[in-house]
Ligand SMILES: NC(=O)c1ccc[n+]([C@@H]2O[C@H](COP(=O)([O-])OP(=O)(O)OC[C@H]3O[C@@H](n4cnc5c(N)ncnc54)[C@H](O)[C@@H]3O)[C@@H](O)[C@H]2O)c1
């Protein structure tokens with residue numbers, strides 16, 4: 408029986424994926440795996456049994472990845488599973504940013520005692536007039552699952568789109584409309600953009616991407632949308648730019664106390680992925696990733712470990728996380744030299760400093776062989792799986 412501890416609300420459809428081999432709940436201890444959404448796990452006490460953390464969603468800045476890697480804990484996310492939900496909210500944001508619907512609604516709500524409301528709206532409406540998206544330029548920073556969808560939809564709205572992503576994947580590049588302009592650097596993106604939208608992860612290297620210097624390269628009256636993470640924007644610098652009028656509007660899914668009440672800020676309470684469809688997609692994918700890993704050692708959509716997946720070709724599988732250095736594979740296979748067990752299949756993949764070696768054996772490995780592997784310098788964790 409495997410134990411799965413839940414943080415946050417995880418959609419029932421995802422929980423229904425777990426078979427009777429899994430006990431799933433919020434208050435369980437000694438868990439084999441965790442399924443989480445945005446709960447902050449940076450101060451997590453890692454139980455000795457913990458082997459995997461699945462983030463039912465995209466951003467993994469709530470998880471200490473180096474600490475997990477050091478312990479051989481596999482961290483998964485669910486790439487693209489909430490991209491459509493976020494894209495749709497970004498477009499709500501773009502529309503709110505170009506027409507003053509927000510203040511218009513606020514005014515209407517104050518008019519409940521006005522018998523002449525029908526007439527008065529016609530007088531009042533000039534206060535909330537705006538512009539159209541068609542013909543305006545959108546700068547998209549980060550062309551991953553969400554950025555690509557936003558960029559492609561903006562093209563269909565008749566916008567000019569410039570995209571910037573120095574690490575774009577080949578798959579995503581194939582999905583992108585050929586009419587999207589490639590900005591070689593952020594300066595090039597900022598100079599023409601009427602709207603700048605952020606779709607890159609929050610990491611040490613991307614913190615404060617939008618700061619005073621970045622804003623100074625943007626057009627006067629630019630509107631900024633942040634549906635990625637609050638830390639990508641320097642609040643003080645943005646506040647200054649909102650007050651001076653350099654930035655006309657900030658729409659964010661990650662409001663900070665400093666900015667939430669500002670008249671030029673449209674704050675949204677992190678609703679990007681909060682649709683029934685997206686919550687289900689993420690939960691189902693996370694549950695499948697965790698089950699496949701705990702039962703068979705297969706790793707799909709990990710953000711810190713090599714992705715390795717193969718159906719088990721023999722009754723036993725030994726999987727080893729180890730430091731990515733020479734001679735490890737020969738030392739691991741040497742441990743089976745005196746065994747009857749034959750290695751029928753071996754896969755080795757590395758990612759940065761860590762490697763994962765999966766050996767399918769036609770007979771049960773002995774405790775002696777497993778202890779030898781566990782004792783090798785550079786071995787982080789060893790697991791045995793039975794088909
Ligand atoms: N508002 C929400 O509810 C919500 C939902 C999902 C994701 N998010 C946030 O959006 C981010 C993007 O999500 P995604 O699903 O598109 O992820 P993704 O991993 O598919 O895409 C991220 C893209 O950013 C690019 N990138 C990395 N560093 C960059 C840099 N310095 N400059 C430009 N591009 C860079 C990567 O190459 C990648 O293509 C997530 O990391 C998360 O923080 C928010």
Ligand SMILES: O=C(O)[C@H](O)COP(=O)(O)O
Nearest residue numbers: 444445464465466680681
């Ligand atoms: O990174 C993500 O996937 C989003 O920010 C969604 O977060 P949530 O699962 O807490 O809604």
